[in-house]
Amino acid sequence: MAPLDRRGLPLSTTSDRAAECYREGVDLLLTAWPGAAEALEEAVAADPDFALAHAARARLHAMCAEPAQARARIAAAAERVARRGIERERSHVEVLSLAINGQPARALERALGHADAWPRDALILSLPLGAFGLLAFSGMTDHDQARVDLCERHARHYDADDWWFLTYRGWSHAENGAVKHGRALAERGFALRRANANGAHALSHAMFEGGAGEEAEALIAEWLPGYDRSGILHGHIAWHAALSALERDEPQRALAIYAEHVQPSVTAGLPINVVSDTVSLLWRMQAYGYKVPAGLWDDAKVYSSKYFTKAGFAFADAHMGLLAAATGDKAAAVARIDALTDLVAAGTLAAGPVVPAICRAVLAFAEEDYAGCVRILEPVAAEVTRIGGSGAQREIIEDTLLVALMRSGEAAKARALLDRRLHRRPSPRDTRWHTLLMA
Template identity: 30%
Template structure:
């Protein structure tokens, strides 16, 4: 008889003890804590026939969007394909094989079918949820989890992770009240659930509840900072609240501390660093050598043309550092990327390349050109991934470009949009004042 995980899914090639270790590793992945990569590698070494240990390692490497992770994952998948496996496990491997080749949407569809057949497959749900995030598929970000929830009960292991993922999906669809309720319920059950905290942080950001957000993040900080590989991103959310309130000293303290102070160990942390420094740049804050250090980190671990969302954020660092050679190299790679067989061809063509050209124009002071390039893609930007909060950098750049270009009608329109969404935001009110709007 095959061993099973905590939710009754058969595990080919696993002993009882390795099945337990696997379940713990997936639980760690669900809350972005611990070392699930190390756990997967140990299981693969000790139980070389354990198919889902191979799948877990491959998912972790690929979902990190690290260029160096692709060949490692590809080798892992190739080994796993030679092993006896169930239909569910073969589904994981098929999805992973698609993702290795940049077929994000096909990977999403295959792992969606796995979860439909096996609604208690937590790894399939986590992986699919992350794919929805990276491809900007907001509706499925919510529904993939919602359709599986009836198969889960509150007494089941990692039920809180289901609530946390559902919360984030709800938030990205503008269902803020239920999103906050689900996220806080998840945190009540598991305070260390980094994704659930992240979901609530998004709700508070999108609703302009910045003082509440600061209090929420600064309360019980140990639960979301210690041992969490989502900690930098959650620190970034705290910095966003302070930035909206104009508390620049607090933002810089977070930038120089937990956000950029150490050596970034994940591509997603580089993204957070770029996103925050660019926002400061838009506010006219001189961040000095921070740009140069960040540009060096990108050079060390990033490859252009694999994922347009990452490319845009690398470009921000190169613009900030004044690295014209690197800016030119990123832009030159995009037409090549658009000819590839991967889904990134579409990400780049539809959204990424126009935005990269726009940000480069902004960096050179060609603000009217930046406006012209951003406007056609701002409402379809979800196609190249990220969250609503992350993509807000596009809106901020557009508003600032319109103001600097002297386009008074557009500046008033854009400032009015933002003020309606975040009426109490000091930043929104500052934009409105600069655009010449009368404030109530």
């Protein structure tokens, strides 16, 4: 009898050792936990022709922003699965190959079809899910709902105690507005496997969306010391705690967390997280009226100069636009806006015109043209979801609009926006602003 993966799917290896290491490696990959690379390399060593072990290693390389290594390993997987693989494994490798080789739309289509045929193939089902998944970066406005729909379509295929599925099902519901239900699911998943950075992350998001920032900060303070600093989500989970402190009007606490865990010199996070976390936290501080210590913007700019230099990745483009505006690099801001405008005209930017609009708006904000910022950003506010990421990450754009409304004298519009935000997610910061506007 062929060995099975963690969820009962057959594996085309005759090596029990390779199968054991593969199961462990995928578990660690799905938890963003250190040790996944070593486990998957052991699987390959035990059976060099085991295609799925090569494919999972390729996926990990891609997650860690190592594209050349990812392409080489998925090519190795494709060569092996063609010689010795079953139908499910051939489809599995094909989906990952499309994603790794820069064909996200086709990868999404194939991943959804694969999930319909083999819903318990968690590694492939994971690709459309999450803040940085194929659905989030598809350019859709309703990707939050699409993730819920995907999870609910396949929920019957997962055991009630499947920690991975509970985590992503919970996160999807919380992001889509069913915060209480989503948090309960995420809490169950996290309780089943606490050595799970994606679990701690999902629960932090659910708490944020429920206005329970202090609970999230307490959770992170208790849990984070047990997560090695080499973990790719270490800095980002700490960013959530800094965000909570900033909402409570504790900028020094936020800066202390930033200095210890988030800034480029101390984090082993993925470039997309490091760029977005540093830029968004510093922008928020500045926009809220706090002083950003000397050197922090320069450090963020030096780090970011190595990444996302080419326009076309909407989530990164928005943050690179924020960085250029905040550091007074108007030439870089204009160059990115022009490149994005060209992509929109060519019909090759999935997220569409909202991306250059965000970059123009934040440039106006940085130049203290608050009325201009409002004029650009207000008409496209409902389209910001197209850039992907999470609600907590995208809120920076709404924060910018809100501050611009207040500073341009649009008090009635600012109050209306705050009313909607407080109804959706109460926060100490918004409560303070609302009180000031009502005075």
